[in-house]
Amino acid sequence: MSSFTLNGYGGLILLGALTTLLVALAAAxxxxxxxxxMAAAKLSQSRVLRQIAGAYTTTIRGVPDLLVIFLVYYGGSATLSHVMGRPIEINAFGAGALSLGFVFGAYATEIFRGAILEVPRGQIEAAAALGLSGTGSFVHVIAPQAWRLAVPAFGNQLTVLLKETALVSLVGLEDLMRRTGFAVEATNRPFFFYLVAGVVYFVLSYAMTNAFGSVRRRTSAALAR
Known part of the structure; x- marks a missing residue:
């Protein structure tokens, strides 16, 4: 019974897994x-918008994810404290979701931009010939096809994001890794509990991969019809 309940820490670890999943979904x-x-900005005719989007993706992808988390958590706290005139600390969950969202967004930008560019030009011209506006063409013609093309890479990046949530434990978020650390400190069984954490991460990643595989098959089937 003790092994089944993980020495009484099974519930704690499951709660950490739920927090990990929630912060990943919020960041996504x-x-x-x-x-x-940002993908729309990169594909726009405005040079300023293209430069802003390019600077964002280049900067975020060029620095460690952990540094982005620290900048959002500590920098955000310092900024709010200065503005409000009293010490304010950003919630670890909010800081984690924002920082990982910024990181995820930089990669999603390139995924969406590439997918939009792969939509056949003839489809766009056909939409214009039917009298659809630019917005109508994007919503009814470009976006559905681009999403189908983006799903595989988007799903892979979401799996990466799920594993990156472990970094947020360093700013106090009681996610799977941090709660596993509590169990390790209390029982002095690091190998066992970190192995359990690895299994939980694998299960979450596997479930997410299968879910996006199902989405990809359904979108492909819908397009074929």
């Missing part, structure tokens, strides 16, 4: 919005 949602906006 935020990063997806950024990715769509």
């Amino acid at each position: 949602a935020f990063g997806t919005v950024i990715g769509v906006l």
Whole structure:
């Protein structure tokens, strides 16, 4: 019974796994919005927007993810404290979701941009010939096809994001890694509990990979019809 309940820390680890999943989903949602906006900026006719989007992706992808987390967590806390005139500490969950969202968004930008560019030009011209506006063409013609093309890379990047959430434990988020650390300190069984954490990460990643595989098959089937 003790092994089954992980020496009484099974519930704690499951709660950490839930926190890990939630921060990954929050970061993915935020990063997806950024990715769509920055991809549109990179493909726009505005030189300023293209330069802003290019600077964002180049900067974020050129620095360690952990540094982005520290800058958002400590820099955000310092900025808010200065503005409010009193000490304010950003919530670790919020800082983690924002920072990882910024990182995810930089990669999502290139994924979406590449997918949009792969949509056949003839499809866009056909939409214009049917009288669709630029927005209508994007929503009804370009976006569905681009999403189908982006799903494999997007799913892979989401799996990477899930594993990167472990970095947020360094700013106090009680995710899977941090709660596993609590169990290790209390029981002095590092190999066992970190192995358990590895299995949990694998299960989450495997489930996410299968989910996006299903999405990819459905989008492909819908397009074929």
